[in-house]
Amino acid sequence: MKPLLASNVLEQAQAWLGFTANTNGRTPFGERSGYDGTLWAGLFIDAIFHDAGLTIPSCVYPPSGLAEFNKQGRLKQRPQPGDIAFFVFPTGETFGVSHVGLVADVSRWNTDGLVGTIEGQINSGLPKADVHVMGVYRRVRSKHEIIGFGKPNYRPVSKKAPTGQRAGLQLSSIRPGRRNQSIGLVQLALSKVTGGLGRFTPDMYDGSTQHAYARWQRQIGYANDRATGVADERSLRLLGEITGVFQLDA
Secondary structure (H helix, E strand, O other): OOOOOHHHHHHHHHOOOOOEOOOOOOOHHHHHHOOOOOOOHHHHHHHHHHHHOOOOOOOOOHHHHHHHHHHOOOEEOOOOOOOEEEEEOOOOOOOOEEEEEEEEEOOOHHHHOEEEEEEEEEOOOOOOOOOOOOEEEEEEEEHHHEEEEEOOOOOOOOOOOOOOOOEEEOHHHOOOOOEOHHHHHHHHHHHHHHOOOOOOOOOEOOHHHHHHHHHHHHHOOOOHHHOOOOOOHHHHHHHHHHHOOEEEOO
């Protein structure tokens, strides 16, 4: 299979340029993930990579995405087109990783420390434009606003389950201690987003599987006692969407 290039992701991002969210913050990216009406800069990043056929550490919650790229040794300080930029702004309610964007142009990095990006959930930045209208636009950012660049692993990821179809499963069948083929699909999906399950029993929701699922929950922003490793509807649906291994039946 021919490897996928950064240009595949850039094409997906460019197709959304000029998109604006509804006044209530609803977006197609939120609808797909189950996080509609919330902050969606990371949802945009997840969606364009998914549509290009690649799996990345989820950026739904930017600090978790940053931490996962760092843990995998794929957080760098020099950008390339197709990288994910993690921003840190010294203003606003919090001081920390609050935003993400896709690197599109690095021609000014060596000379001016500037990088061109495509970002979601920002205003156009144009004079006289309504600063409250959020959408997908190009921006030029300074290295002083960036904490690091996540390096995606540009290789193809199958969007089909092993049977050649995108299998459906029920939440009720994905429970600790149970054993069935649906859990095997969840294990396959977890291996794609967490890097592996260690020693586990195939098709069984054992301790290793629960530990990997808790790691997945932390990747998408679940914190503390919410990251139990027990599948819930939102995290399970997003796992299927991002990996393409299965779909959660209604």
